[in-house]
Amino acid sequence: MTETKPTGAPVLSVERLSVDARTPEGLKRVLDDISFDLYPGETLCIAGESGSGKSVTSLSIMGLLPKASLKVTSGKIRLGERELTTLSNSQMRHIRGGEIAMIFQEPMTSLNPVMNIGAQLVEAIREHQGSANPEATALEMLEAVQISDPARRLKQFPHELSGGMRQRVMIAMALSCRPKVLIADEPTTALDVTVQAQILELMRKLKAEFGTSIIMITHDMGVVAEMADRVVIMQQGRIVEQGPSVEVFGHPRELYTRQLLAAVPRLGALAGTDGPPRVSKSAIAPAQRGTAPVLHVTDLSVTYGGASGLIFKRKAPPATVDGISFDIMPGETMGLVGESGSGKSTTGKAVLGLIPFSGSVQIEGRDIAGLSQHDMRPFRRSAQMIFQDPYASLDPRMSVGKAVAEPLVIHGIGNASERQDRVAELLRRVGLTPDAATRYPHEFSGGQRQRICIARALALEPKLIVADESVAALDVSVRARVLDLMLELQETMGLAYLFISHDMAVIERMSHKVAVMRGGRIVETGTRRDIFENPREDYTQALMAAVPIPDPTVYRKC
Amino acid sequence: EGKDIVVTYKDDITTLDPQIGYDWVNWSMIKSLFSRLMDYEPGTANLVPSLAESFDVAPDGLTYTFKLHKGVKFSNGREIVASDVKYSIERAVDPKTQGPGAGFFGAIDGFDDLAAGKDGGLKGIETPDDSTVVFKLTRPDATFLHVLAINFASVVPKEAVEAAGGDFGKKPVGSGTFLLKDWTIGQKLVFERNPDYFVKDMPKIDSFTVEVGQEPLVALLRLQKGEVDIAGDGIPPAKFLEIKNSPDGAQMIVDGEQLHTGYVTLNTKVKPFDDLKVRQAVNHAINKERIVRILNGRATPAKEILPPLMPGYDNDYAGYDYSVEKAKALLAEAGHPDGFETVLYATNTDPQPRIAQAIQQDLAAIGVKAEIRALAQGNVIAAGGTEGEAPMIWSGGMAWIADFPDPSNFYGPILGCGGAVQGGWNWSWYCNAELDERAVAADSMSDPAKGAERIAAWKSIFTDAMKDAPWIPVTNERRVVAKSLRMGGENNIYIDPTRVINYDAIFVK
C-alpha cells in the first residue's frame, strides 16, 4: 500500500449533474445529481450495470450529448477554472481533443474507414497544436503506443488493422494533443485478453509519461482493480459509492457493490472439479447423457474467398480453419478459446453448415456436408446457434414475439395460439416478462437481447447449441445471470454446448472440455482440469496469465 | 460590309448533294450552290434558261437540244462541258447514288436499264460537242423543262464527286451563286458568294450562315434581338399572334401562298371508304374554317386537290361545302346512319395532332368515331403505303409541296395507279384507269403552243378526281418566314414558289 492521497485542486470536477432524456412517455432522468472530482495524474474508474449512465456521463463532459434526445438540466462541469456547460460549441471545440480527449466504447467503428491512419492523426494534431511538422508528431505518437511498424501504419486504413491495433491508434490520437484529461469508455471490452493486457499496460505507462488524468469506464471489475486509483460505482443514474479502489474492493459499503464483486468469475475458482457448478435442483442423471456424440467433427477446414473466377483462377487464400477435429457428447459443454481472429466463430458457423467447409461434420450421426438449405432443415431442429452479437442477429424490424416464434413457424409447429403460449413460456424461462413479445430489439438492453436470442435458440428444443461469445458484451451482474440460466438449461434438458469465448474465467466456469485455438488450428485440447491446472502450451499459459484479477492488491504485489 | 446574314433551322442539314437532297430545308441551299440547264425567275414560276444559253424542242417533243454558256466554271476552276450534264443526270438515275430523284427522268431513253442497275449510262443523253447536250425521250413529256430545273438535274463535276468518296454531300463543288465555305457538322454552314458566278450582280449578299439545331421559339427570340436575320422554320403557333400584333410584326412576318395542299386521304380499299357516298359524306363533314382558325388564320380552306397558285386550279369549282346535314344524309344512304368507327393517322409534330383532333371532332358530329394515331413521320408513311392499313391519313407535316409548278406533279405518285402499290405514296389507293390515260395524254402535249389546252386538260382531271372524293382537301397553308428588319426585298423571294428562300435574290437594306 504505497498509494498517495490525491493532492492539489482537481483537474476536472463534476457537480450535481443531472441529465434528462426525451422519450415518447415524456422526460426521463438518466443522470441524477452526480458529483465527482478527478485529480491530476489519477485514474478514476466508473463501474456499474448496463444502462446506469456511465456513457452519458462521459458524453456530458465532452459536450457530445445527442441534442435531440438528451439534455443537461442542472449541474456544473468544471475543467480547472472553466465552466464547460455554458460554453458555446466553437469554444467547446478547442477543449475537445485539446484538453479533454476521449476513447469510445466501440474501437472497431470509431475510426473513419475511408481515411488513412496518418491523416486522421495529423488532423487532430494540426487542429490543436499547429505543430510545424504534424506528420513527424503522428509518427512519434504511433511509436509511443508501441504499434509494430509505425511508419507503415500511417498509410494504412482502419480495416487493415486488427482490433488491438485500432485501439492503439485511438489512444495515440487521443493523447497526441497531450490532453489534461483522457476519458476511456470500455476501451477493452471488444478485445481478447492478451490484447487487453497490453492496452492496459500501455495506458498506465502513458499516464505517467504524459501526466494525463484518466477517467476509465468499464464493467470488468478485473480491469477496475488493475487500473483504478479511485472507483465510482453507478446504479440507475446515481453514484452509489465512491472511494479509493483498495477501500472499495476491500471493504465495499453498499450491497450493490458487494453483489458486483461477488458476480465476478475468478480464474481458478473451480480448480479441482470436473464440470461446471450445479445451479438447479432437478438434474438429469449423467447416465441419461447418452454415449453417441451429438456433434462429430473430423478434419474441418474453412477458407474464405476461395471461390475461383470463371476464366481466371485465383490463388486460394490460406485456410481460416485448418483441419480441426472434436466430439461433443450430449449434455456436455466444450469450451473453445483463443485469440481474436483465431477462427472460433468460423468453426461455430461451419459445424452448423452456415458457411461452406471441407471435411466431415456429423450431427447426431448424420453428415451435413454439401446439404442445401432445404435439406438442412431437419438438422436445424436439433442444432441451434446463439450468435456473437445478439443485437445484430435479431431483425430490427421484427417484434421479439415474432422473432422467438420464427423457428416454430418455419418448422410448422403448432397453430397460432399454441405458438403464442409457447413464446410466452420461453420468454418467462429466460427471465423476461411476456409483454416483451410486442416490443422490438432496440428497446432492450444488451443482456435482455442476449436472453431473447437464447429463447429463440431453445424454441425448437435442440440437442446442441453453439454459443458464440454469448456473454462478452454483458456487465458482470447480467453475465452471471445468463451463465446460470444456460447451466440450468443444460442440467434440465440435457443440452450440449459448443461454448466460444476469449474469456478464460467464463470458459472455466462453463466447460467440461476445452479446446484452445490459434491461427485456425486446435493447439491444445483436454478436459477442463487438464487445461486449467496443467496447461502444456505456452500460448495457453499466456492466455491465462493475461486475465485481470479483480483484486487491486494482487496486481500491486507483482 | 453588313452583307453577311444568319439563317436558322431546327433540323440539321442532311446533305448538300444535289442528286440526293430532297427536303425543303436543303432544297434552297442546293439551288444556290449549283446551276442547272433551266431555272426560274426569282419569286415566280416562270422558266428561264440558266446554264443553257438557248434550247430547242423538236416538234414531236421527243428531242431537246441545249447550248451551254461558254466559260462557266465549277468552283474548282474547271470549265463546265456537256459531258458534265450527262454525268450529273445519269448520277441522279443510277441506283448506286441512292437518290430520290430518279423517277423524274423516266422519259429519257435508256432510263429503265440504268434504273435497273445496268451499266452504260443513259443512251438518251448525247453530247456531240462540249457545249451541246441532246436529250432523246421515249415519250413526250410536257414537264421536261421543269425536270431540268429541279435540283436533281444540277450539274456536278465528276472528279469532285469521286474525290469526295461518298461525302460529296458534305463537300459540294458546284457552279452556283454561292460556295460552301465551311461546315461544322451539327452547328453551322457558311456560304460565301461565288465571285466567278456567270451572271453579273448575283447574288446580292456576301455570305450567309446557316445555324442548325435551333428551336424555332428561340430562333425567334434571337431574331428579335438582332442575332438572326431569317428564322427559317417560320413562327411557331405559340408565338404567332404575339409577333403579328407587335409594332414591328408586319415587317418581320413574310406570309405568302405556296404550292401546298393539306388533305386527308380516304383509303378506297378499306371499308367503308370503298363506298363513294361515304367519302363524299366525310368531305362534307369537315369544318375547314375552324381549322383555319386553329392555324391562326395562316391558311385558307381548300376546295380541291391543286393549290390556288398552281396552273390548272379551277376557280369555279365549288368543292364539297361544309354541311352536316348533307353528310349525314349521304352516310344514311350508304347504309351507315349511325356512323362507323375508323382510324385517323397523323404525324406527331405540332400542330398536326391538333388539326387531327379538330377533324376528329367534325367526324364525330356525323357519327364517325375516328381514333387518332399520332406517330413519327416514318411510321405514318409506312402505314400509308401498306395495303388495307390506314383508312384515313392527315397529310400535315408530310404534305405535298410541289417539286415544280406544274399540275402533273400533283397527280402521278399520289393519285395515279402507279402510286397505289405496296410502299407507294398514293395513300388513298385510288386508281382510276381513265384518269391515268388522260394524264398521260396531257403530259404528252409538250408543244408550248398547246400549253393552255394542256392546263385545261389537267384542270378537268383534278375536278373529275374530286368527284370520286379520294381526298378531303382541307387547307392551303401559307408559308410564314420571319426576317429581321434589315432584310430587304419582295416577300416572294422569301417564299419563292420553287425554292422557299431565294438566297440569290435576298438582300440587306
Place this chain on the structure above:
Amino acid sequence: MVILLCKRLAQAFLILLGVAAITFVLLYALPADPARMIAGRSATAQTVASIRHELGLDQPLLVQFWTYLTGLLQGDLGRSYAQKTEVWTLIAARLPATLTLMAAGIFVEVVLGITFGTIAAVRRGSFVDRLVMTASFVGVSAPQFVAALLLLYVFAVTLGWFPMSGYGSFAHIVLPALTLGILGAGWYARMVRSAMIEVLNQDYVRTARAKGLSSRRIIFRHALPNAILPIIAMIGIDIGQFMGGVVVVEAVYGWPGIGQLAWQAIQQVDIPIIMGVTLTSALAIVAGNLLADLIAPVIDPRIRTS
C-alpha cells in the same frame, strides 16, 4: 485488379454485343422501309428494288447482322441512309458537345444535390430541410422544355448574362448545364440526404467531433466521403439518361449534341445512325458503370481488398 478489369471488360463487350443484336432486330421489325424512304415519292418499284439491293436490305436478317458486326469490329459503323456520310463522322462531330454537356450537367447535379442534400441532412426536420425536399420535387416535376426556356428568358434574354444559343465557349454551357442540373439535382439531394443522415450517426463522426474538428471539416472530410458511394452508382445510371434523353435541352440551347442527331434519324428511319447512336450511348453507359466500379475502391478502401 487487372484480372477484375479484364473480366469486366469482357462482360462489357458482351453487353454491347447484346445491345447491338437487340437493336438490330428491333429496327428490322420496324414496318418502315428505308429503301422506299430513300427512293422518294417519284420512284418506280424498279428503282426501289435496286436501292434495296444496294443497301443489302434484300438479304436475310442474320446475314445483314453479320455484315454489320464484321464492319463494326473494324470500327465501321456504316453510312447514313439520308446523309450518305459515315455514321462515325456524324457521331464524332457531335460527341464532344454531348460529353461536355454530360460532364457539366452531372457536375451541376452533383454539386447542387450534395450541397442541398447535406444541408437537409444536417438540419433534418427543420424548415430548410422541408424546403429542400419540396424543391427536389419541383425539379423532377418540371417539364424540361419549359424549364429550359424559362432559364433562357431570364438569364439570356432579359439579363443578357449568357448567350442564347450555341456551343464553344464556357458561357455557352452554363445555361444548358444549369437546366439539366437543376432538373436532376432532386434525385441526388434525396439520396445524399438519406445517406448523410445515416453517416452522421456513425461512431467515427462522433470521434471526429471529440477531436474538436470544425463542423465544416467533419461534414466534408469525414461524413461526405462515406456517404458518396451510392452517388457514384447514381452517376453511372445518369450517364445513360444523358446520352439518350437531352434532346429538348439541346434543341432549346442550340447545343450540337447527339440527341438531336438521334431524333432526326428516328424521324427519317435512318437505321445506321440509330444503330450508331445506340451503340455509342451503350458504350458510354457501360464505360460509366465500369468507371463507377473502378472509382468506388479509390473512395472506399474497404472495397479494394475484397
Place this chain on the structure above:
Amino acid sequence: MTVLRSLFRQPSALFGLAVVLVVVVLALAAPLVAPFNPDEQMFDGLTLEGAPMPPGGQFLLGTDTLGRDLLSRMLYGARTSLIIGLVANGIAVAIGLFIGIVAGYLRGFMGNVLMRFTDLMMAFPALLLAIVLAALMKPSLWIVAMVIALVNWVQVARIVYTETRGLVERDFIMAERSLGAGHGRILLLHILPHLIPTAIVWGTLGIATTVLLEATLSFLGIGVQPPQPSWGNIIFESQSYFQAAPWLVFFPGMVILLTALAFNLVGDALRDILDPTQRGRG
C-alpha cells in the same frame, strides 16, 4: 388501425393523405364534377384569332389551344396520369425490387447474370423500344404503362441490388438461415421490409417523372392518343405556349407536383411508422 392513427397524428401526413384522397376522388368523379366535355372543342373556347382563353369567367382554368376547357381535361386526365404514376411506376419499382433483391441475394452465377441483364437493359435505348412497339401495336394506356414499367425498373434494380448485398451480409440473415428459414421467407420477411425506404423514395419521385414520361411516349405514338387527356400530354401539347398561355403549363404542372409531393409525405410518414427502430425518434 394503429398505423392509421399514427398517420393521423402527423400534420404533414394528414395533408398528404387529404391531397391524395381529393385527387383520387376527383379522378373517379370526373364525369360528375367536370363542367364540360373534356374533348369538346368549343366555339367560344378560342378567341377570334384562335388563341386560348385565359382562366376566369366561363372557363375556370381557361381553355387550351383547341378551345377545350382545361379544368375538365385535367379532371379526366387525372385518371390516365394516376394509372401511370401509380400502376406503371408501382410495377417498375416492384420489378426493380424483385430483380435487385434476387440478384443481390443469390450472388454467384445467377446473380451475376441478372445484374448483367440489368446493365444491358440500362444500356439499351428505351426510346427505340417505344417506337418499335408503337409501330407494331395498337396504342393504349396499358401499353404505355407496360413500357414505362419495362424501362424504369432498371435504376431501382441497381440501387436495390447494392442495398441487398449489404443486407445479406448482416448477421440476422445468417441467424435466420440457422433457424432453417427458406429463401422465400428470408427475402420476403427479412430483406424486403428493409428496402421500404428506398422503394418509397423511388416510388414517389417516380410519380412525377413517369407522368411526364407518359406524355413523351404518347407523343411517339404508343400511349394514350388524342384527344384523351393526361396531365403529361396537356403540358406537352402546349408547352411552347407557356408564355402566351402560361395556365396551360402551370396548372397541370402544379397538380403533378402536388400529387407526387402528397404521396411522398404519406410515404415518408408510413416509412417512419412501419420502421420500429424509428419509434420515438425526432
